[in-house]
Amino acid sequence: MINDSTLISELEKRFNDNKRAIAELQELTEQLKTVNKMLEESEALKSHFISNIRNEIINPFTSILNLSKQITSMTDIEKAKKSAALIHSEAFFLDFQLKNIFAAAELEAGETYPQIYSVNVLSTVQNLIDSYQGSLSAKKLEITLNSSIDTEFSFKSDPGKLSLIYSNLLNNAILFSKDGGMIEISLSFEFDSMIFTIKDNGIGIETDKVKVIFDRFKRLDNTINTLSSGYGLGLSVAKAITDMLNGTISVESIVGQGATFSVVIPDVHIDTEATGTAIDENGMLF
Amino acid sequence: MDKYYLYPATLFASDTSYEVTTVLGSCVAVCLWDNVKQIGGINHYMLPLWNGQGLATPKYGNIATEKLLQRMLELGCSKSNITAKIFGGGEIIDTQISSFNIGERNIQIAKESLAELNIPIVGLSVGGKLGRKIIYYTETGKVLHKFIEKTLGNS
Numbered sequence: 001m002i003n004d005s006t007l008i009s010e011l012e013k014r015f016n017d018n019k020r021a022i023a024e025l026q027e028l029t030e031q032l033k034t035v036n037k038m039l040e041e042s043e044a045l046k047s048h049f050i051s052n053i054r055n056e057i058i059n060p061f062t063s064i065l066n067l068s069k070q071i072t073s074m075t076d077i078e079k080a081k082k083s084a085a086l087i088h089s090e091a092f093f094l095d096f097q098l099k100n101i102f103a104a105a106e107l108e109a110g111e112t113y114p115q116i117y118s119v120n121v122l123s124t125v126q127n128l129i130d131s132y133q134g135s136l137s138a139k140k141l142e143i144t145l146n147s148s149i150d151t152e153f154s155f156k157s158d159p160g161k162l163s164l165i166y167s168n169l170l171n172n173a174i175l176f177s178k179d180g181g182m183i184e185i186s187l188s189f190e191f192d193s194m195i196f197t198i199k200d201n202g203i204g205i206e207t208d209k210v211k212v213i214f215d216r217f218k219r220l221d222n223t224i225n226t227l228s229s230g231y232g233l234g235l236s237v238a239k240a241i242t243d244m245l246n247g248t249i250s251v252e253s254i255v256g257q258g259a260t261f262s263v264v265i266p267d268v269h270i271d272t273e274a275t276g277t278a279i280d281e282n283g284m285l286f
Numbered sequence: 287m288d289k290y291y292l293y294p295a296t297l298f299a300s301d302t303s304y305e306v307t308t309v310l311g312s313c314v315a316v317c318l319w320d321n322v323k324q325i326g327g328i329n330h331y332m333l334p335l336w337n338g339q340g341l342a343t344p345k346y347g348n349i350a351t352e353k354l355l356q357r358m359l360e361l362g363c364s365k366s367n368i369t370a371k372i373f374g375g376g377e378i379i380d381t382q383i384s385s386f387n388i389g390e391r392n393i394q395i396a397k398e399s400l401a402e403l404n405i406p407i408v409g410l411s412v413g414g415k416l417g418r419k420i421i422y423y424t425e426t427g428k429v430l431h432k433f434i435e436k437t438l439g440n441s
Contacts, residue, residue: 062309109344
């Protein structure tokens with residue numbers, strides 16, 4: 001038996017259900033929009049990436065080709081030396097960019113794994129600084145290295161991967177420093193971990209941008225294109241490698257006052273293959 | 287037979303005979319095998335989904351399984367001949383990964399990805415509170431599996 005009030009309450013219930021369904025639908029639509037926007041962005045990034053790569057690989061190559069051709073007909077040895085130095089700096093940059101591109105490709109293919117050796121971090125970092133002497137003096141940057149570890153000290157990690165993390169951070173510090181700036185690197189070994197920090201007094205990073213800085217292809221500000229180069233692959237490579245070595249990478253920054261990046265990489269003392277002990281000897285076959 | 291140790295966030299596939307060892311906590315490994323070509327491949331991922339940030343590495347389940355299949359196809363496998371086995375996804379108390387129920391979600395994504403790719407699951411040992419050590423024989427598709435007390439936190 002149906003009376004008016006049950007009818008009304010049933011109608012109300014249905015209306016409410018309907019409202020809820022519409023609200024859910026709206027929410028889903030919003031989610032879909034966000035996903036769509038992300039897809040658009042990634043599509044834009046892709047084409048941007050290709051044009052960037054073109055600039056960053058073809059341009060240095062063109063200058064290397066031209067400069068080396070000029071050298072062959074030069075009689076002035078001093079002029080030739082200058083050209084050779086330019087060739088070296090272009091080739092150095094190219095080599096660095098290619099290393100990052102290949103590292104990213106290998107990481108994404110899942111083909112790279114830690115190759116653990118004894119690493120003398122102090123000499124690694126010193127060699128790194130030496131190799132960047134050209135770009136450091138070009139921008140009249142002063143660099144200091146404070147180390148609380150011994151010159152003979154070594155710990156177990158992957159030397160090639162460590163070096164790529166550090167060179168990305170140093171490269172960034174140089175790129176985002178103003179002429180005549182200061183870069184401070186410090187090294188210490190605490191709690192079984194190698195701690196590397198690098199501080200610059202360059203342009204810095206806005207607080208809300210700090211979160212996305214390790215994202216692939218993220219360049220924080222397109223307007224700084226003229227001042228610096230790189231397509232943001234370096235930091236995402238550094239982050240992925242740090243993860244692989246069970247470490248952490250972080251950044252603190254104040255806009256206009258510079259940024260400090262820290263990398264903490266734990267010593268590998270346990271043979272990875274021996275992790276865990278068998279509960280019993282009964283293996284199962286699947 | 288050659289030996290290979292599979293690290294987290296990596297994958298491996300070969301058309302020659304390999305013995306691939308990996309140790310799993312909350313991580314999941316998907317073993318794919320083509321029974322006609324007798325080619326096997328395995329991944330080892332740590333988290334279920336790539337959120338579009340950072341590199342799209344096989345650290346993430348949705349990426350890892352797709353990439354593994356791609357690698358198998360490059361080696362000449364046919365999708366219709368491929369079967370899958372899933373291991374890992376235990377609820378190990380893990381300081382490195384803070385998310386809750388990570389093992390369960392890792393297992394879920396393996397099943398979903400394989401269902402989407404139409405690859406049948408022919409064997410699995412997942413979940414529980416223990417870690418696992420598995421040895422995968424790429425030529426036969428067999429997996430030797432042992433429960434272990436997990437001592438390291440990241441896989």
